[in-house]
Amino acid sequence: MWNLLQIELFKISKRPRTYIAFAAIAAIVLIFQFAFKADGESYMNLMMQNIQDNFELDKSKAINGYFMCYIILNTLLIQVPILVTLIAGDAISGEANMGTLRLLLTKPISRTQLLLVKFFASFIFTVVLLIWMAMIALFLSMAIFGVDDMLIFRAKGEESQILQITKDDILWRYFAAFGYAAIALTVIAALSILLSVFAENSIGPIVATVCIVIFFTIVSNLNVPIIDKNVKPFLFTSYLVGWKGFFYIGISDDGQPIKGSIENWGAIRNSLSILLAHIALFLGIAIVSFRKKDILS
């Protein structure tokens, strides 16, 4: 299995399309950093226009490396699933399209093994992509903008909330958030691999995955009570942004943030369980389907 995984990673590393994702992330992050370096104050004014009358804030300190990373993640973690599908959606269908699937399956390896190897390779790609993101969105931002306490702007029901996290209480939250994002993006990878089993070219599963994610995200963001209760809990897209939970710091009775705390651990655990269940479901269906599939490509 390890041997096969190494082979799969070697193939991924040799393909030019692999690096599109890294280049795209770098380009977007650098544009963000340039824009905030040039005119970050206008963004802060916009964010705080409703509350700046009764809230004293040093805006130059508020725009720091931690804050930058939060803003970038908020934007990018919606687009990154598309980049993950470029690799995962190609897993089986790409081999079928190239004609190499039939050669692979004449070797003494089981179809389950092959599919699991494809899945683990996609997972590793996702993790490496997130590490790359962390390097440029977090560490490069810290180097460019420095570090300080972080402000989080949060819409909670009808209210807007500003949470302040001290600078020595932030880094672990980012590690946890990136870990959560890895699980969330692996759901997308598993879905792509599942769709990839049924296709004989890469475009179909990639487009289908993106369409499903967009459609489910729209439904997840609909504020209709009947959907809130009966549909949203079952959509994996409702949990993709659950990483934000690590930044919702617990507040004491006297209104002070509690260092090292998280407001709702239970919700994060629940979200993770649902995401893992989706991975198992998608992967299970993919394995069963792939084992039965006649290879006609």
Add this chain to the structure above:
Amino acid sequence: MNTILEINHLSKKYNDFTAVDDLSFSVNSGDVYGFLGQNGAGKSTTIRMMLTLIEPTSGEINIFGKPLSKNRYEILSKIGAVVERPDLYKYLTAYENLKLFAQMSNINVTHKLLMDQLDMVGLADRSDSKVKTYSQGMKQRLGIGIALVHNPDLIILDEPTNGLDPQGIADIRNLILKLSTEMGKTVIVSSHLLSEIELIANRMIVIHKGKKIVEGFVKDLLDPSKTLVEIETTDNEFAKSVLKNSAFAPMIEDKNDKLHLTINKSEISTLIKIMVESNVQIIAVTPRHSLEDYFLNLTKTA
């Protein structure tokens, strides 16, 4: 002689379409076995079933004396195959492609092994070129190199000369002959060209619309003095029992509602005489000319 591959009553159906219909044949150790049929005859479907790429609807496949369905891993580790086009990873070099597939075959992969293999298929000097720069013939040779790298006992080549120029065809033909004569490998080669099979195979089968037409030694089947005779009677079982007690017994093949015999033209009258004397009610005795004519006729009417 050991039977390496045995196929019994193999069928594959897709809804109402039958791609392979009750096919049975066997391949012996050391054979270069020709698998002949026009395009769409069911050759590739059969080969894919032999390699577990397609699940048979019914029938069984035994390879190296074991059922394929229960011994897939062990059997595939002793088979090398090129199925239809030799599609490879175009963005990798020949060396990388070979190394990657060799590593999947559970063998000790060394640089020397890979270079020797590339040398054998005449690609050692282009080992570092990406496959996307290769001609069809070079890809085919690399595909065969990949099929052979783990020193398999059985080699299955599906239309290996398709799309090649005359020199490429000759190279592949020579390679197959070398595998058989010098290395003692058992090779199954499919083709829609009788002339190709005639040059390399010692035994062959002809299939048409998924069914076996004829099977035997190439030298016998393509003997110009032989004629394929088709016999239709009111009671074929009785006719068969009569002929089984004659010198024609080894030539009888039961084909659904007809009997087939490949015999000399001069023997046809004797054949009829035996049946008439035994009160077999003959409906028709049709000489089908030589196998070559018969095969060409099949191809023309397709």
